[in-house]
Amino acid sequence: MPVGTATAWFHPEDPALGRVHWVAILPELQGRGLAKPLLAQVCRRLRELGHTRAYLTTSTLRVPAICLYFTLGFRPDCAGEARRRDWRDFLGRTANEPRAKPLRDHLAQLDDATHNQSRKQP
């Protein structure tokens, strides 16, 4: 019986870069630990196909998916003001979500680093 879906895809311009795409677990089966092994298998498949790094795109509104990706080693892209704003909104939205804490801590560190760097500028 199918429980979900995920795709190992590729970046059209960078052969080193694999893409994780179309990830979902059936709603009635979510929250049972099925997504982690599914995603791990996708990452193994990307490696078999010769990709040395992986990326994905999603919306910062998808909190469960973002927490999942972070636990598997994906890190947020905070380049550009629009993305930084989205991640700040994410921080606000997940203030009471314990599973988002590791990512929240990571984002806070990035924010500190940016702040310290800008203070060093003459």
Ligand SMILES: CC(C)(COP(=O)(O)OP(=O)(O)OC[C@H]1O[C@@H](n2cnc3c(N)ncnc32)[C@H](O)[C@@H]1OP(=O)(O)O)[C@@H](O)C(=O)NCCC(=O)NCCS
């Ligand atoms: C994202 C999704 C695939 C997770 O599937 P799942 O089988 O429920 O996830 P798991 O039970 O394997 O949990 C794995 C991790 O996901 C995160 N997670 C799952 N549900 C979460 C929730 N409600 N809130 C925050 N984090 C959550 C946690 O990091 C969890 O790890 P943990 O259990 O060690 O804390 C599922 O919620 C889904 O299909 N969502 C709809 C489709 C979607 O948004 N796809 C992503 C598009 S980019």
